[in-house]
Amino acid sequence: MNFTTYLHQFLYGIYPYIALAVFLLGSLVRFEREQYTWKSDSSQLLHAGRLRLGNILFHVGVLGLFFGHLVGLLTPVMVWDALGVTHSVKQLVAMAAGGLFGSLCLAGLLILIHRRLTDARIAAVTRPGDKLLLLWLLVTLALGLSTIAESAQHRDGHMMVLLMTWAQHIVTFRGDAASFIVGAPLLFKLHLFMGLTLFAIFPFTRLVHVWSGFATLGYLGRAWQLVRPR
Numbered sequence: 001m002n003f004t005t006y007l008h009q010f011l012y013g014i015y016p017y018i019a020l021a022v023f024l025l026g027s028l029v030r031f032e033r034e035q036y037t038w039k040s041d042s043s044q045l046l047h048a049g050r051l052r053l054g055n056i057l058f059h060v061g062v063l064g065l066f067f068g069h070l071v072g073l074l075t076p077v078m079v080w081d082a083l084g085v086t087h088s089v090k091q092l093v094a095m096a097a098g099g100l101f102g103s104l105c106l107a108g109l110l111i112l113i114h115r116r117l118t119d120a121r122i123a124a125v126t127r128p129g130d131k132l133l134l135l136w137l138l139v140t141l142a143l144g145l146s147t148i149a150e151s152a153q154h155r156d157g158h159m160m161v162l163l164m165t166w167a168q169h170i171v172t173f174r175g176d177a178a179s180f181i182v183g184a185p186l187l188f189k190l191h192l193f194m195g196l197t198l199f200a201i202f203p204f205t206r207l208v209h210v211w212s213g214f215a216t217l218g219y220l221g222r223a224w225q226l227v228r229p230r
Helices: 002-035 051-074 077-082 085-118 120-124 129-153 158-171 177-181 188-205 204-220
Strands: none
Touching: 002 129, 002 158, 002 177, 002 188, 002 204, 051 085, 051 158, 077 085, 077 158, 077 204, 085 120, 085 158, 129 188, 129 204, 158 177, 177 188
8 A cells, every 4th residue: 555545545534533533522521621611702892893794694604514515425325316316416406505605604704804803902812723713714615615616527426426425434434435535636635634624623613612502402492481479
């Protein structure tokens, strides 16, 4: 096995498990030991201008991308075949949805970055880790949007099926996952690496507040508050 083959096997066959382990265990340790740092560090009190628009665009976009990737990559191919959805149609839908939500997310992220770096008060409280996170998100998003142009040149859906197979073999702990994307274009591989690394750095950034966002769903089923007069 030459170095290139070994590196590919490590990055796309082993590294996903390292990133996910750090994501889960790191989040648990931070919640257990550093609960006072478990927050989004909102800068609204320092300057509210453009925050609402940027926040809405970014969060709508990123949620659409997250659930789109989740459903698109982890739904077995046989399910799409049973529904009569061809690979080419699924790819067109993925390209359209990814372009829409990716553009919303990019617009919101650029607004938030500009606001954070150009406002003196906000810039003063922005940590190096925040800047790294914003840059990492920007590059990951830009790579993801760039793959749409690459996908447009091959509309048969074959590459999409290979990526789905890779993801499904990863989550089912099969050792041959990396072999399915050996021939994938570099843009796809870079996007995958950047996306996986987001999971690895997640517990050490303000992104941990995402867990709290999902946890609030529990409020939907909470009991009524009882208020009794004296």
